Amino acid sequence: MDTFLTFLAGGLLQYSWWQVALVTLVLTHITIVSVTIFLHRSQTHRGLDLHPIAMHFFRFWLWMTTGMVTKEWVAIHRKHHAKCEREGDPHSPVIFGIGKVFFRGAELYRQEAANPETLKRFGHGTPDDWLERNVYSRHSLLGIMIMLGIDLALFGVLGLTVWAIQMAWIPFWAAGVVNGLGHFCGYRNFASPDTSTNVFPIGIIIGGEELHNNHHAHGTSAKFSTKWWEFDIGWGYIQILRVLGLAKVRRVAPKVKLEPASAPVSLQTLEGVILHRYEILARYTDLLKKAASEELDRLRHTRKQGDADCRWSLMRKAKDWITQNDDALEPAQREQVATLLAENQSLSTLVQMRRDLTRLWESSSASSEQLLADLQAWCQRAQQSGIDSLEQFAYRLRRYAA
Numbered sequence: 001m002d003t004f005l006t007f008l009a010g011g012l013l014q015y016s017w018w019q020v021a022l023v024t025l026v027l028t029h030i031t032i033v034s035v036t037i038f039l040h041r042s043q044t045h046r047g048l049d050l051h052p053i054a055m056h057f058f059r060f061w062l063w064m065t066t067g068m069v070t071k072e073w074v075a076i077h078r079k080h081h082a083k084c085e086r087e088g089d090p091h092s093p094v095i096f097g098i099g100k101v102f103f104r105g106a107e108l109y110r111q112e113a114a115n116p117e118t119l120k121r122f123g124h125g126t127p128d129d130w131l132e133r134n135v136y137s138r139h140s141l142l143g144i145m146i147m148l149g150i151d152l153a154l155f156g157v158l159g160l161t162v163w164a165i166q167m168a169w170i171p172f173w174a175a176g177v178v179n180g181l182g183h184f185c186g187y188r189n190f191a192s193p194d195t196s197t198n199v200f201p202i203g204i205i206i207g208g209e210e211l212h213n214n215h216h217a218h219g220t221s222a223k224f225s226t227k228w229w230e231f232d233i234g235w236g237y238i239q240i241l242r243v244l245g246l247a248k249v250r251r252v253a254p255k256v257k258l259e260p261a262s263a264p265v266s267l268q269t270l271e272g273v274i275l276h277r278y279e280i281l282a283r284y285t286d287l288l289k290k291a292a293s294e295e296l297d298r299l300r301h302t303r304k305q306g307d308a309d310c311r312w313s314l315m316r317k318a319k320d321w322i323t324q325n326d327d328a329l330e331p332a333q334r335e336q337v338a339t340l341l342a343e344n345q346s347l348s349t350l351v352q353m354r355r356d357l358t359r360l361w362e363s364s365s366a367s368s369e370q371l372l373a374d375l376q377a378w379c380q381r382a383q384q385s386g387i388d389s390l391e392q393f394a395y396r397l398r399r400y401a402a
Helices: 002-010 017-044 052-065 070-082 098-113 116-122 130-136 140-155 158-178 212-217 233-243 267-275 277-300 308-318 331-342 345-362 368-383 388-397
Strands: 048-050 247-249
Touching: 017 048, 017 052, 017 070, 017 158, 017 233, 048 052, 052 130, 052 140, 070 098, 070 116, 098 116, 098 158, 130 140, 140 158, 233 247, 267 277, 267 345, 267 368, 277 345, 277 388, 308 331, 331 345, 345 368, 345 388, 368 388
Parallel strands: none
Antiparallel strands: 048 247
C-alpha cells in the first residue's frame, strides 16, 4: 500500500517539484523547437530540408505533445502570409482584435483547420505517407492521450499538471504571443507591408519566433535574426543539425551590400534596392519620423505666434500618420495629413518621395529599363531637393547592390 501511494504521489522518477518543473521546461522547449524548425521553417517556407530521421522525430513529438496535423498547420500559416491582415487572414489582430487572437488564438486555428478549401490550396507538399494518413492525421488525439499516460507514470499525480502545461504551451506562445503580440507591439527592423513586429530581440522561449518582423520581411529565410544583437536559438539548433548531416539550409536573408560611393545607378543598384526594399523603407520611415519630430519641436517654440498653436496641435496628432500608406488611414486621418502637408513643403516633399520610391517595387508591368530610369530620376530629384537628410539618403541608396 505504501509503495502504491508513493508511486501515486511521485511516479517512477520520484522527482521533487523543482525537478519536475525543470523537466517540463525541457519538454515544452523541444515542442517549440519542433514547431519552429519542422513546421515553420522547413515545411511551410522551405527554408531548409531535414533528413528523414529528424523529420520523423519532429512529426512524432508534435503528435505526442500537441495533436497538431502538419498539413493543417502549414496551410493555415501559408494562408496567413498570403492574406496578411486582409480579409481571409486566419488570425490577424487587425481583423479580429488583439484580445480575441491572444486569448482565443487556438480557437481561430481550429476554425480554419476545418476549412477544406484552405487545406487544398495551401497544404500542398506536406507528408502524405502511411503513418501520416493512418496514424498522425487520423488519430491526432491518440498521441496526446499517450503523452498523458507517460506523464502520469513518470511524475504521478503531478504528471497531470505537466501534461496540462504541455497542452497549453503552443496555444499560448504560438497562437497567442506570436500571432497576437507579434502583430501588435514590439520593434520593427523592416517596413514590411503589415504590422508584424519583433516581440523581443532574444529568441529563446519561442525558439526564435520572437523575431516575427524579420520573418515577415524574409519569409523563406531559415534564420530569423538579422541584427548583430539579435539571437535566434532556432538557428543555433539548425546549425547543429547541419553539422550532424540532418539538415540542409536552402535560404537565408540576404545581407546588405553597398558599392563604392562613386558607383553609378545601374541595374545592379536597382536589383539591390528591390531586394532590400523593406530595410530601405524602414530607414526612410526613420528619416520621416525625425523630420516630423524636428518640425514639432520648432512649432513648440513658436506656439504663441499667430496660428502656430493650431499647426502644432495638428502636427502632434498627425506625425505618426505621415509614415503610413494612405490606405491604412481613416478618411479623417488622411484629411488631417493632407492639411499638414499643405502647410509644410519639406514634409510634403519627403512624403511624396516616399510614395514614388515604393512604386519602384510595387510596379508589376514596368520593364527593368523603365524602373532603372525611374530610380535614376528619383535619386537626382532627391539630391536636388535641398533637404539634407533626403540628399544623404539618396547618396546611400545609390550604393545598394544585389
